[in-house]
Amino acid sequence: MNIFRLAGDMTHLLSIIVLLLKIQATKSCAGVSLKTQELYAVVFVTRYLDLFYSFISLYNTVMKIIFLLTAFTIIWYMRKHKVVCQTYDKEQDTFRVLFLIVPCFVLALLVNHEMSVTEVLWTFSIYLEAVAILPQLVLLQRTKNVDNLTGNYIFMLGSYRALYLVNWVYRYFTELGYRQWIVWVSGTVQTCVYLDFFYYYVQAWRNNERMKLPG
């Protein structure tokens, strides 16, 4: 495990923890897209099916379980917590997730390493993760205003993706025969999805003001 990969994982973990703490502390999930959170739950469930039949390391297993548990905890807060669920912007969070799920699944059936149930579902999770943030970005565009914590959450998720890109370059040059085209292409697409958001985030940070997205 190299430093970029570890930093990427930690940034990913931190982004989720920050979101969860924000929801717990403020008893509010205003500005958070439940659709995106549910897509991440689908991503984790379909990708980490290998928990049942493959062991890589204790680190790997623990992180997978944390990602699964935190994803479902956030969803539970947004759907079931009697105070938090009332702050959910249901009318604004209207992204049609099937427009993401169906194409990703079809693509996973067409482009994969092996035509088996677990392999297709794993590939599907890779494709879906690349676009899972879109409902959140659309919700931000609609509400036109990004509070600091929601902004930080997306910024950290973007940083995690960027660190993974560096990790892949590092591994390509240090590990013989290391290549994974499906992961690389989707990861690059995913990082690009964040670039537009990064531009406005950095601009707001430089001007030292609350972040506002263009109409």
Added chain:
Amino acid sequence: LIGGRKKDEL
């Protein structure tokens, strides 16, 4: 497996 290697990334 990714092309014969274990999926060690998260």
